[in-house]
Amino acid sequence: MLPVDEIRLHFNPASLVLLNVVLGFLMFGIALDTRIDDFRRVARMPGAMAVGIGAQFVVLPAVTFVLTLILQPGPSIAAARRATSRRSSRTARAATWRCRCR
Numbered sequence: 001m002l003p004v005d006e007i008r009l010h011f012n013p014a015s016l017v018l019l020n021v022v023l024g025f026l027m028f029g030i031a032l033d034t035r036i037d038d039f040r041r042v043a044r045m046p047g048a049m050a051v052g053i054g055a056q057f058v059v060l061p062a063v064t065f066v067l068t069l070i071l072q073p074g075p076s077i078a079a080a081r082r083a084t085s086r087r088s089s090r091t092a093r094a095a096t097w098r099c100r101c102r
Contacts, residue, residue: 005076 042049068078 003074005074 064081068081073081
């Protein structure tokens with residue numbers, strides 16, 4: 001078995017186009033579900049939004065950086081950890097957004 005840093009993925013350009021189209025449809029579907037009341041809720045509670053943005057763009061990447069310094073994983077694992085620290089909260093937000101109860 002190859003070490004993780006020696007594995008190379010070769011994507012077909014056509015499959016990348018398909019992946020981009022599918023992700024675009026998913027994002028568009030979430031955007032279609034956004035209502036004016038959602039923006040009103042943000043206007044009523046700007047502090048909650050500030051905490052969420054701060055956690056997503058400052059706290060989570062900082063914790064990931066510190067863990068990377070402490071654990072010292074391989075370069076590919078460190079890069080993947082940094083990338084997912086920026087995206088995981090977006091994914092969780094989209095999942096809870098789609099599953100919310102009204």
